[in-house]
Amino acid sequence: MRIKIGMCLVLTALGALLAGCLRFSTPEMPAEALETTAPPPGVPGAAYAPDQILVRFKPGVLPEKAAEIHARLGGQVVQVIPKIDVHVVRIPLGRVPDFVQAYLREELVEFAEPDYVAVAFLVPNDPGYANQWALPKIQA
Secondary structure, three states: OHHHHHHHHHHHHHHHHHHHHHHHHOOOOOHHHHOOOOOOOOOOOOOEEEEEEEEEEOOOOOHHHHHHHHHHHOOEEEEEEOOOOEEEEEOOOOOHHHHHHHHHOOOOEEEEEEEEOOOOOOOOOOOOHHHOOHHHHOOO
C-alpha cells in the first residue's frame, strides 16, 4: 500500500514538472518580428538608400583609375569594403538610377547597384528570442 502511494506521488510530481517544462518550451514570438518593411531586393519598389550606390570594379583595375572614374561621374567614395572590394559611393539625393546606369556604361566596372535595405524575413529560431527584449528594440 505504501509503495502504491509513493509511486502515485512520484508520478504526480513528474507530471507536474513535465507540464511546467512544456509551458516554457515554445515562447510566443512578437507580432512585429514577423512584419517586413520593404520588399526583397530586385523587386520593383524595393527600398534602397536614396543617396548612395555600390560599385565594384573588374579585377586588376588600379585604385587611381577607379578614383578617376568616380571623379568624372561625380561620385564620392565614402567606404571601401575590402573583403569584397566594393565601393560605397555617395551621390546626389534621388539620382540612384541615373548613377547606376552611368557606372554600368563604364568598361572597367563589374557591377553597380542601389544600396538595398536588408530586411529579416523570419524570426530567429532561438527558443529564448521572446525573452531578449533588446533585439526587437534595435530592429535586429
